Structures are given as C-alpha cells and as structure tokens.
Amino acid sequence: MKNAKLGLATLAMAFFAFSANAQQKETEHSNPNVRLGQKALLDGDFKGAATHLEKALPKEGSDPNVLYMLGYSQFHNGDFKKAADTFGKVVTLDAKNGTAYYYKAKATNNLAVQVDSKLSNANREQLLKTATEDYSKAIALNSSDSKLYQNRAIAYRDLGILVGTTGAANYNKAAATDAYNKAIADYEKLLSFDSSRKDIQKEVKKATVYRDNLK
Known part of the structure; x- marks a missing residue:
C-alpha cells in the first residue's frame, strides 16, 4: 500500500511539474480552487483534486491546463466518461497536446471494455x-513514444475481439482481420524499439492466432 501511495504521489508530482511549466512557471494560480486542486494532486488525492477543480468551472473552462488537471484526476478516479469528455475539451483548446490525446484515448478504450457497462456492441x-484515432493523433505529435503504439495495439486488439466474436450483433470478419493486422503492426513497431520484449512477442503471437482463427 505504501508503494502504491508513493506511485500515485510521483505521478501527481510529475503532472504538477508539467502543469506549472505550461502555466509559464507561475508559483500560484489566481483561482483558490485550482490551487487546492494542485495541492490535492501533489498529495495523490485525485478525488479531492477533481472536487476542487470542478468548482473552478466554468470560470476556468477556457484554460487547457486546468482542464488537463481535471481530466487527469477524473481518469485516476476511474471516471472514464468524464475524463474522456474533459480531455476532449483540452484538445479542442490545445490541438498539439499529445498527452491529452493519449489520456482521452485510454479513457475511451477503458469505457469500451467495461464488462458491467450497458453499452451496445455498436457503441463499444x-x-x-475513436480511441485508435486519438492514439494516432498523439503518435503524429510524438512518433517516438513507444507507449502510444502499445496502447493503440491494445485498442485494435479489443476491436478485433469485439467485431470478431461469432454471433455478435456487429460481427464482421473483414473488420476483425483488419483490426488484428493493425494491432500486430503496432506490436512489431514496439519490437523495433526494443526487440527483447518478451511480453510484446507474446502479444504478436496471440493476435496472430486470434486473427487466423476467425470464423
């Protein structure tokens, strides 16, 4: 538990450094709720951070840095719908924010695969x-970030599983084959960065088996 808390605090500190730099190294935000939200992030208190940052709206609704902090907090709270919506606002205000595209995509992917969700297969x-498109936008901004390819591969794999399941309402063998091929291509891109990754080698084999066994 102690290590988990330390990990959250480290994430919050890394984010705070990003936010502070984006705000031109201002030591304090003029809005007290934003300041409280920043402090909560430093403490790894994502629920508290989200509460304070939500109170800063709509006044700070045009500040992509405040919205980024809110989306980041919502994501780590597991509020993936809210996080995806908030990061969507960030990229509308700042189209070159690759990290916001990454979190928007990751939150969207998480929404799509939640087993307790009442979403239809078409919605999933x-x-x-959408997740793959957002990862692609992030990759266009930073093509050397390996985690973007890995997460896009996961989204493609999940799409292949969804539309490649026999009997599903949206079953589509051609679409599933295409999704698996794209997942494999992204996994192979990862191996071009580091060919020693056994976990990715296994993912290539699994995606290949899934694709080759489509009915």
Missing part, C-alpha cells in the same frame, strides 16, 4: 475506433 465499437 465506435468508442474503440
């Missing part, structure tokens, strides 16, 4: 397609 399919 659209969410996964």
Whole structure:
C-alpha cells in the first residue's frame, strides 16, 4: 500500500511539474480552487483534486491546463466518461497536446471494455475506433513514444475481439482481420524499439492466432 501511495504521489508530482511549466512557471494560480486542486494532486488525492477543480468551472473552462488537471484526476478516479469528455475539451483548446490525446484515448478504450457497462456492441465499437484515432493523433505529435503504439495495439486488439466474436450483433470478419493486422503492426513497431520484449512477442503471437482463427 505504501508503494502504491508513493506511485500515485510521483505521478501527481510529475503532472504538477508539467502543469506549472505550461502555466509559464507561475508559483500560484489566481483561482483558490485550482490551487487546492494542485495541492490535492501533489498529495495523490485525485478525488479531492477533481472536487476542487470542478468548482473552478466554468470560470476556468477556457484554460487547457486546468482542464488537463481535471481530466487527469477524473481518469485516476476511474471516471472514464468524464475524463474522456474533459480531455476532449483540452484538445479542442490545445490541438498539439499529445498527452491529452493519449489520456482521452485510454479513457475511451477503458469505457469500451467495461464488462458491467450497458453499452451496445455498436457503441463499444465506435468508442474503440475513436480511441485508435486519438492514439494516432498523439503518435503524429510524438512518433517516438513507444507507449502510444502499445496502447493503440491494445485498442485494435479489443476491436478485433469485439467485431470478431461469432454471433455478435456487429460481427464482421473483414473488420476483425483488419483490426488484428493493425494491432500486430503496432506490436512489431514496439519490437523495433526494443526487440527483447518478451511480453510484446507474446502479444504478436496471440493476435496472430486470434486473427487466423476467425470464423
């Protein structure tokens, strides 16, 4: 538990450094709720951070840095719908924020695969397609970030599983084959960065088996 708390605090500190730099190294934000939200992030208190940052709206709704902090907090709270919406606002205000595209995509992917969700297969399919598109936008901004390819591969794999399941309402063998091929391509891109990754080698083999066994 102690290590987990330390990990959250480290994430919050890394984020705070990003936010502070984006705000031109101002030591304090003029809005007290933003300041409280920043402090909560430093403490690894994502629920508290989200509460304070939500109170800063709508006044700070045009500040992409405040919205980023809110989306980041919502994501780590597991509020993936809210996080995806908030990061969507961030990229509308700042189209070159690759990290916001990454979190928007990751939150969207998480929404699509939640087993307790009442979403239809068609809605899940659209969410996964949106996730891959957002990862692609992030990659266009930072093509050397290996985690973007890995997460896009996961989204493609999830899409292949969804539309490649026999009997599913949106079953589509051609679409599933394409999704698995794209997942494999992204995994192979990862191996071009580090060919020693056994976990990724296994993912390539699994995606290949899934693709080759489509009915």
